[in-house]
Amino acid sequence: MLEIKGLTAEVDGKPILKGVDLIVPQGEVHAIMGPNGSGKSTLAYVLSGRDGYEVTGGTALLHGQDLLAMEPEERAAAGVFLAFQYPVELPGVGNATFLRTALNAIRRAKGESEFDAMQFLKLARERMKALSMNDEMLKRGVNVGFSGGEKKRNEILQMALLQPKLAILDETDSGLDIDALKIVADGVNAMRGPDFSALVITHYQRLLDYIVPDRVHVLMGGRIVRSGGPELAKELEAQGYGAIQAAA
């Protein structure tokens, strides 16, 4: 379970999150929607521990553990995974090396045995097949020369390999055509189960046709201003954020 209470954070001295309260019970998938600049990515970064995002108040607990006190790699070991809105390119770092290093870092932290190159390749190929990814993507530099859709799929592949307890998907749908969107949604749906929760951040309702959330929250002006069932996403699609703003 993820419990966020009264979370405030600033960037460059500018308050962005102004008291976020949010609970995602274990096994549930929640969507966060909101207009551009409302603080969705900021929330994702604060939860995953990026430098430069200063927490000024509140708490965030994952299964009772204080996330905000941990280094980014400790959060990853505790089960947090962020699928980046803009995945980073790492020229000179082979994608296979990157994926295996990450997998083994997480396995080590969990006290599990590390995968050798053969075991890793077998697992990676299996997961890549499910995501319709070409094996050749293992040989390239991390995200180097990948199309927008390939980058997003590479994020989902990492999620599938690392098996997090809490996945935060930051606009994973942006820039995807409908086929890619379905593949990504299938990847997320395959993870669903009692030990997996997700925060699906999106600007559009479209993704939520394929990843049907248990709850939908609207983030505006650094706060959750409304929460509801999946139907709330449809309402937003029809009426826009303006109506909510007026009501809030």
Add this chain to the structure above:
Amino acid sequence: MTAAPQPGAAGFLARYQGLKDHLPGARLPWLAALRSDAAAHVAARGFPTRRVEAWKYTDLSPVAQAGFAEPLTAVAGALTLPKPRCAVRAVFVDGRFRADLSALDGLAYRAASVAQHLDALEGMLGALAPLAEHPMTALNTLMFEDGLFLDVPAGVDAGHLELLSIAVDPGRPFAFHPRHVIRLGAGAKLTLLESAIGGSAQYLHNPVFEIDLAEGAVLTHGRAQQEGEGAFHLSMIHARIAAEARYDTMAVSAGARLTRMEIHAALTGPKASCHMNSAQLAAGRAVVDTTTALDHAAPDCASRQTCKTVLAGQARGVFQGKILVRREAQKTDGYQMNQALLLSEEAEMDSKPQLEIYADDVKCSHGATIGALDADSLFYLRSRGVPADQARSMLVQAFLHEAFEGLEDDVLREALTAAVDGWWVRHGTAS
């Protein structure tokens, strides 16, 4: 108790006066003349100061001010040698050839001690190493006692050879000046792995290489400098590359308190080529300097150079890369890239690319960057569970990646990668 040796050029000249009748080849007139010529240059110029253009960024005063004695005449006790990386191996201790530690039997080419083959070296030793412009070459010529003589006949593929230099701590500062002479006949091939180690000894290691590649010869030269923090490593390569010959060198500087690896290479015949890559790493207050001069003196030649510098602590790095394209060197293809990664705010890099082009039909590009580790890349790795130290190490390796590109020989690649990894283990986690 003997008096401390006199510092500077005067100290070396005094030692030369005392030793000159005992230095190898003292009775060979050509060599005596060469040494006395060198003495005149050393006496006239001494150690270069920063007012000398070529030494503007690297301060040799710690070398000039130190007093260096001779190496021990006999090194006592058993030496622990690193595991051989090649079956054929020439080992030098304090600059002197050690047949007992080397493995050079049954070769199809000559690999031997310079000191023992000086009669065969007339006209060769000194031929490529001008004394006037190069003060450290002059000092080497004055003082050298030994070195490796490699003579690969035309058409012979010599395979791999490891040249290992070990310095043994005599408990006082000392200097040695190996002179290596390498000649490859037409179409000959050699892969040379040069490594230098030195533990805690305080010394000046001042090797000079004269490399002469005949038509179509191919020399692949990997260099792993992993000397201790008491070492000054000032090395010089003078190379002549004939038509269709290729000289590929990849150097890793990952030790010593001051390292300068200087290369002067001339492409003297059509379609000759030279790749000179380097990865230089420094931490603490160490200084690393890569200085190169490529002389494109014939048409249709290619040169490629990638120099990567990684600096931690208060280290300083220097890159000076000159490319001269003479009027007759049409269709030259030249590329130079030098990039520095600063792991600390107190580290400093000076870089000076210098292109002098007199031919009109050439393709020459160069570039330089200086930067810190990318925060987004670091966060990306850490968010995947990779610990910060390991993430930094991966990004440093990624930064060095291009310098290692094209290094296809597994023996060289492994040795040079190990030199980088060793540096990271000693210095990386602290930065």
